[in-house]
Amino acid sequence: MSARNAFYAQSGGVTAVINASACGVIETARQHPDKIANVYAGRNGIIGALTEDLIDTSRESAQAIAALRHTPSGGFGSCRYKLKSLEQNKREYERLIEVFKAHDIGYFFYNGGGDSADTCYKISQLSETMGYPVQAIHVPKTVDNDLPITDNCPGFGSVAKYIAVSTLEASFDVRSMAKTSTKLFVIEVMGRHAGWIAAAGGLVEDYDIPVVILFPEVEFDQEKFLASVKEKVDKYDFCTVVVSEGTHWPDGRFLAEQGTRDSFGHAQLGGAAPVVANMVKDALGHKFHWAVADYLQRAARHLASKSDVEQAYAVGKAGVEFAIAGENAIMPAIVRTSNNPYAWKVGKAPLSEVANVEKMMPMEFITEDGFGITAACREYLIPLIQGEDYPPYKNGMPDYVTLENVAVPRKLSTDFELK
Numbered sequence: 001m002s003a004r005n006a007f008y009a010q011s012g013g014v015t016a017v018i019n020a021s022a023c024g025v026i027e028t029a030r031q032h033p034d035k036i037a038n039v040y041a042g043r044n045g046i047i048g049a050l051t052e053d054l055i056d057t058s059r060e061s062a063q064a065i066a067a068l069r070h071t072p073s074g075g076f077g078s079c080r081y082k083l084k085s086l087e088q089n090k091r092e093y094e095r096l097i098e099v100f101k102a103h104d105i106g107y108f109f110y111n112g113g114g115d116s117a118d119t120c121y122k123i124s125q126l127s128e129t130m131g132y133p134v135q136a137i138h139v140p141k142t143v144d145n146d147l148p149i150t151d152n153c154p155g156f157g158s159v160a161k162y163i164a165v166s167t168l169e170a171s172f173d174v175r176s177m178a179k180t181s182t183k184l185f186v187i188e189v190m191g192r193h194a195g196w197i198a199a200a201g202g203l204v205e206d207y208d209i210p211v212v213i214l215f216p217e218v219e220f221d222q223e224k225f226l227a228s229v230k231e232k233v234d235k236y237d238f239c240t241v242v243v244s245e246g247t248h249w250p251d252g253r254f255l256a257e258q259g260t261r262d263s264f265g266h267a268q269l270g271g272a273a274p275v276v277a278n279m280v281k282d283a284l285g286h287k288f289h290w291a292v293a294d295y296l297q298r299a300a301r302h303l304a305s306k307s308d309v310e311q312a313y314a315v316g317k318a319g320v321e322f323a324i325a326g327e328n329a330i331m332p333a334i335v336r337t338s339n340n341p342y343a344w345k346v347g348k349a350p351l352s353e354v355a356n357v358e359k360m361m362p363m364e365f366i367t368e369d370g371f372g373i374t375a376a377c378r379e380y381l382i383p384l385i386q387g388e389d390y391p392p393y394k395n396g397m398p399d400y401v402t403l404e405n406v407a408v409p410r411k412l413s414t415d416f417e418l419k
Helices: 018-030 046-050 062-070 092-100 116-123 125-131 154-177 197-209 222-236 272-284 292-301 308-324 376-384
Strands: 003-009 036-042 052-056 105-112 134-139 182-188 209-213 240-245 257-261 267-269 288-292 330-339 342-350
Touching: 003 018, 018 036, 018 105, 018 197, 036 046, 046 052, 046 222, 046 267, 062 134, 062 308, 092 105, 092 125, 092 154, 105 116, 105 125, 105 308, 116 125, 134 308, 154 240, 154 292, 154 308, 154 376, 182 197, 182 272, 182 308, 197 209, 197 240, 197 376, 209 308, 222 240, 222 272, 240 272, 267 308, 272 288, 308 330, 308 342, 308 376, 342 376
Parallel strands: 003 036, 003 105, 105 134, 134 330, 182 240, 182 288, 209 240
Antiparallel strands: 036 052, 257 267, 330 342
16 A cells, blocks of 8 residues: 555644654654655644645754644644534534645544544544544644543643742742732642643742632632641741632632633633732722733743653654554553653554543642642653753744644535635
């Protein structure tokens, strides 16, 4: 059987290390020209496949592809676009097959989180439902760390390291000013339903920093929260609060809900930090500062975790190896084999068990009062933030790569309108 082309796309919110997975996919594919003729990347994710806007990665030098490993964000562009079911929108699948056939694409590598796993699983079924064989591999990525089966998700270790370090540094600042000025620092972190990122802020307790963490897994109790902050300020003269964007009241309303929705139908969040800070000011009178980590936490390649970079590359590499071995509808998964010393390997998870499943923080990782992390959580988190993998620097700035992203000539005469 002659070599066929592969399609690779990035999906959802990008991370500090998603390009390392792209590097793993493309470099590994180039090592198997007898199986994979070329890798076409979707410009702006799956939208690139639907609109036949493909990028010819063979036009990039080996040096440029290698530089993806230390470059943040999505080198080919990403999108938030979820394919509906075959029954709901058959035209999208027919269009995908039309594009795949035109460009002899037999491999599909989708690099994303939970919604991307769902899309990838649907595409893996094309050979059965629509008579076109394509091997679909989901390459895991999400800062939220909420994919099931895998021990952790590439992208999480680096955002956890950034939040742990930033919380520590800001807490040192507040501590030094607390006598006559600020007594409260609030940092808001990502995490709609799962509190993994917020948990990373709890690592500052090892430096005798008083911290209160607000998890999505724990219903917000204002009275208990204010009592905990008061207790810590009374003892330490200051307090740091790490609040997940997904923190919610007992009735399910997010503290940060703005009343708007994104393209996936998720409530758009942002603003929990000022809500919490003003709550403390009104009740206890403490001067505060707050910050929203937002894009900074997921873009900070300069502070990436070495283990995260290595795992992101490894799942991209493994995805290609699984595909050329004949696998379909699977996700390369991180398997932790030892905590101390930390050791891991790449296994595989069936997409039927990954798609549309969220992994929350286990309650044994959260202290009994609901505001801190346990020893078991520390044992889980610390290996994931280990090691530094600094990018090369030029003139004092990280030397990141911007790809040429040369378009593949179109072969179809019809355009496709997104709905």
